[in-house]
Amino acid sequence: MKLMNRRTFALALSLGAASLLIPSFAMAEDHLAEAISHTKEAIDHGKQGHAKVLVTHAEAALKHANAAEKASDNEHTKEGITHLKEAIETGEKGHAEEATKHAEAALGHLEQAAK
Numbered sequence: 001m002k003l004m005n006r007r008t009f010a011l012a013l014s015l016g017a018a019s020l021l022i023p024s025f026a027m028a029e030d031h032l033a034e035a036i037s038h039t040k041e042a043i044d045h046g047k048q049g050h051a052k053v054l055v056t057h058a059e060a061a062l063k064h065a066n067a068a069e070k071a072s073d074n075e076h077t078k079e080g081i082t083h084l085k086e087a088i089e090t091g092e093k094g095h096a097e098e099a100t101k102h103a104e105a106a107l108g109h110l111e112q113a114a115k
Helices: 003-048 049-070 075-092 094-112
Strands: none
Touching: 003 049, 003 075, 003 094, 049 075, 049 094, 075 094
């Protein structure tokens, strides 16, 4: 009887712990999806030469990428964050073409993190 109670307790504890972790994984995916979406917008505007708008979307993407990284540690997300920061920095200087290249690199990493 005690063995069954221990197994039941262990199972309940495991399920409880898993249910606490599942929302953070879902949130990480949502943040990654938002980061990817904003990064794509940044790229589109960068290709049109709109450095200011690129920066706006890259900053939004960076916020979501940071939140995704906080929820689920991932090397691709970290690399995407690095490139988003570079895109913002170069975009603020008015270099839309170079900023777009960094945003494209960020997108590749963020998409890998989402897989």
